Amino acid sequence: MTEENTAKPKVHQAYVELRWSDFDRYGHMNNAQYVEIVQESRLQFSLDNFVARGLEMPMFVVRHLEADYRIPLMPGTTNKALVESTVLKVGRTSFNTRQEVKDDRGQTTCVIDCTLVAIDPKTLKPREITEEEAKILTMRQE
Secondary structure, eight states, X not given: OOOOOOOOBOEEEEEXXXXXXXXXXXXXXXXXXXXXXXXXXXHHHHHXXXXXXXXXXXXXXXXXXXXXXXXXXXXXXXXXXXXXXEEEEEOSSEEEEEEEEEOTTSOEEEEEEEEEEEBOTTTOXXXXXXXXXXXXXXXXXX
């Protein structure tokens, strides 16, 4: 009998600077800007988890993205948003993430679920996720 890993997936946290252009005339974050913010967070995830280990930056592209806007993100006292990213599932050529955008009070303003595909930079076609990439993507909290 094998022991099942019941530890929760590791949550990556990144603070993303908010710009005046992120907000609409009503004073809250424009819906399209959430996609930009989580994209910046995904880049930071790759820098922190792949590049920091001496690996090349892998090419992952978004195949599907779904956003659930919970409450408006208003400019706060810090001018930063916290993005908490979790890898939910890793497949052969793709993986799924959930990213929660939080305001300066820690309230979840938007949840974005995303499917990303590993791409070969030479052929621009899907490729298998390497064992090393899968190990990084499936890290668990201790």
